[in-house]
Amino acid sequence: xxxxxxxxxxxxxxxxxxxxxxxxxxxxxxxxxxxxxxxxxxxxxxxxxxxxxxxxxxxxxxxxxxxxxxxxxxxxxxxxxxxxxxxxxxxxxxxxxxxxxxxxxxxxxxxxxxxxxxxxxxxxxxxxxxxxxxxxxxxxxxxxxxxxxxxxxxxxxxxxxxxxxxxxxxxxxxxxxxxxxxxxxxxxxxxxxxxxxxxxxxxxxxxxxxxxxxxxxxxxxxxxx
Amino acid sequence: xxxxxxxxxxxxxxxxxxxxxxxxxxxxxxxxxxxxxxxxxxxxxxxxxxxxxxxxxxxxxxxxxxxxxxxxxxxxxxxxxxxxxxxxxxxxxxxxxxxxxxxxxxxxxxxxxxxxxxxxxxxxxxxxxxxxxxxxxxxxxxxxxxxxxxxxxxxxxxxxxxxxxxxxxxxxxxxxxxxxxxxxxxxxxxxxxxxxxxxxxxxxxxxxxxxxxxxxxxxxxxxxx
DNA sequence: CCTTGTATTATTGTATACAATCCTTGGAGC
DNA sequence: GCTCCAAGGATTGTATACAATAATACAAGG
Numbered sequence: 001x002x003x004x005x006x007x008x009x010x011x012x013x014x015x016x017x018x019x020x021x022x023x024x025x026x027x028x029x030x031x032x033x034x035x036x037x038x039x040x041x042x043x044x045x046x047x048x049x050x051x052x053x054x055x056x057x058x059x060x061x062x063x064x065x066x067x068x069x070x071x072x073x074x075x076x077x078x079x080x081x082x083x084x085x086x087x088x089x090x091x092x093x094x095x096x097x098x099x100x101x102x103x104x105x106x107x108x109x110x111x112x113x114x115x116x117x118x119x120x121x122x123x124x125x126x127x128x129x130x131x132x133x134x135x136x137x138x139x140x141x142x143x144x145x146x147x148x149x150x151x152x153x154x155x156x157x158x159x160x161x162x163x164x165x166x167x168x169x170x171x172x173x174x175x176x177x178x179x180x181x182x183x184x185x186x187x188x189x190x191x192x193x194x195x196x197x198x199x200x201x202x203x204x205x206x207x208x209x210x211x212x213x214x215x216x217x218x219x220x221x222x223x224x225x
Numbered sequence: 226x227x228x229x230x231x232x233x234x235x236x237x238x239x240x241x242x243x244x245x246x247x248x249x250x251x252x253x254x255x256x257x258x259x260x261x262x263x264x265x266x267x268x269x270x271x272x273x274x275x276x277x278x279x280x281x282x283x284x285x286x287x288x289x290x291x292x293x294x295x296x297x298x299x300x301x302x303x304x305x306x307x308x309x310x311x312x313x314x315x316x317x318x319x320x321x322x323x324x325x326x327x328x329x330x331x332x333x334x335x336x337x338x339x340x341x342x343x344x345x346x347x348x349x350x351x352x353x354x355x356x357x358x359x360x361x362x363x364x365x366x367x368x369x370x371x372x373x374x375x376x377x378x379x380x381x382x383x384x385x386x387x388x389x390x391x392x393x394x395x396x397x398x399x400x401x402x403x404x405x406x407x408x409x410x411x412x413x414x415x416x417x418x419x420x421x422x423x424x425x426x427x428x429x430x431x432x433x434x435x436x437x438x439x440x441x442x443x444x445x446x447x448x449x450x
Numbered sequence: 451c452c453t454t455g456t457a458t459t460a461t462t463g464t465a466t467a468c469a470a471t472c473c474t475t476g477g478a479g480c
Numbered sequence: 481g482c483t484c485c486a487a488g489g490a491t492t493g494t495a496t497a498c499a500a501t502a503a504t505a506c507a508a509g510g
C-alpha cells in the first residue's frame with residue numbers, strides 16, 4: 001500500500017491537483033498559447049469546479065514559471081522560448097552527469113533491475129516503432145536515474161526540467177534515428193553504473209544530453225543560439 | 226519606474242504574497258521547526274488574514290518543498306537536512322561555474338560596474354566587521370552573477386538555492402576567516418570575467434562554492450556526509 | 451476630432467459558509 | 481483491562497458571497 005507516497009504536489013484526488021496537472025499539461029502541449037490570458041471562471045467552468053481550486057493551481061503554476069500573474073489583472077501563459085529549451089538542456093547535461101555519478105553509489109537493486117528491464121523493453125518498442133511506449137520508457141529511464149542519485153534535491157530539480165521540455169522531447173524521440181541511438185546511450189550509462197565507474201557514468205550521461213541537444217538543433221526542432 | 230518587474234511570486238502587496246514570504250522566512254530561519262504542523266486558521270489569525278490567502282501560500286510552499294501537505298490532514302514543515310545543504314552546495318558549485326562562464330559573454334556594463342563597486346565596498350565592511358552589510362553584499366554579488374549569466378532559467382534556479390541555504394550562509398560569513406577569503410574569491414571571479422577568460426571564470430566560481438562548502442564542514446556548521 | 455473624466459462592468463482578491471474527511475475519545479462488549 | 485466501534489469535534493477541501501481593483505465605454509469640454 002505504499003503507493004503514491006512521492007506525489008509532490010499533483011495530488012490526483014483533489015480538485016486542485018487535477019486542475020494543476022491538467023493546466024500544466026495543456027500549457028506544455030501548446031493548447032494554451034503563449035501570452036493568452038487564463039480567466040479563473042472560464043477555467044473553472046471548463047473543468048466543472050469553482051474558482052478556489054483554480055486559483056490555488058494558478059499560484060503553483062506561477063511558481064513553476066508557466067504562467068505570470070499580474071496582481072488584480074490576470075494570469076498569462078508564459079510558454080517556453082527556444083533559448084529556455086537550450087539552456088535547460090545545457091543545465092541538464094551537467095546535472096544528469098552528476099546524477100549518474102551519484103547513482104553509482106546509491107542505486108538500489110530494484111532500481112537497477114528496473115533500468116535493465118527498461119532498456120531491454122525499449123529495444124522491442126523501437127523495433128516496432130511504437131512511439132508512445134518509447135516516450136514512456138525514455139521518461140521512466142531518466143526518472144529512475146534521478147531517483148537512483150539518492151538526492152531529493154537533485155531528483156526534484158531534474159524532474160522539473162524533464163517535465164518542462166516534454167513537448168520538444170516528444171518530437172525528438174519519434175525521429176527514426178534518435179530513438180535507437182538514445183536507447184544505446186541509455187545502455188552505456190547503465191553499464192557504467194553497473195561497473196561502478198563514476199567518471200564514465202558522468203561522462204556518458206553528460207554526452208547523452210549533449211547529443212539530444214544537437215539532435216534537436218540538427219532536425220530544426222529548435223533554432224540554434 | 227521600472228521597479229519590481231521581476232517579483233516572481235512574492236508580490237509584496239497582496240495578502241497571499243506577504244503570507245508566503247513571511248512563512249518561508251520563518252521556516253528558513255527556524256521559527257517553525259521540522260515536522261511541526263501548520264494549521265491554516267492559526268496562521269491566519271497570527272497574521273490577521275483569512276484562510277484563503279494562507280491556503281494559497283501553502284500550495285506554493287509545498288511546491289518549493291518547504292512544507293509537505295497531506296491531503297485532508299495537514300501541512301508539515303519539511304525543513305532542510307544537512308544532506309540537502311551539502312547537495313545544494315555541490316549543485317551550486319556546478320551551476321555557478323556555468324553562470325560565471327556565461328556571464329563572460331553576457332554581462333552588461335552596468336552589471337560589471339556594480340560588481341566592481343560591490344567587491345570594493347565589501348572590503349570596507351569586512352575591515353570594520355559589519356556582518357549584516359557583508360551578508361547583503363555577498364547576496365548581491367551572487368545575484369549579479371546570476372543575472373549576468375543571461376539565462377532566465379539558470380538565474381531563477383540559482384536564486385532559489387541561494388534563498389534556500391540562507392540560514393546556513395548567515396553563520397558562515399560571520400566567521401572571521403571566511404569573510405575576507407570569500408571576497409578575495411569574488412574579486413578573482415570578477416577579474417576572470419573582465420578578462421573574458423571563460424575557463425578561469427568557471428573554475429574560480431566552482432572553487433568558490435567548494436571552498437564555502439569545506440568551510441561549513443570544517444567549522445562544524447553542518448556534519449559531513 | 452481629440453482629450454479627459456466618470457460610470458459601468460468585468461475580473462481578481464479576500465472572507466466566510468458549507469461539505470468531506472480525519473482524529474480522538476469514550477463507552478459497550480468481551 | 482483490552483478491543484472495537486461509534487459519535488463528536490477539529491481540520492482541511494470546496495463553493496459562494498462580498499470587496500477592491502482595473503478595463504472599457506461614453507459623454508462633456510476643449
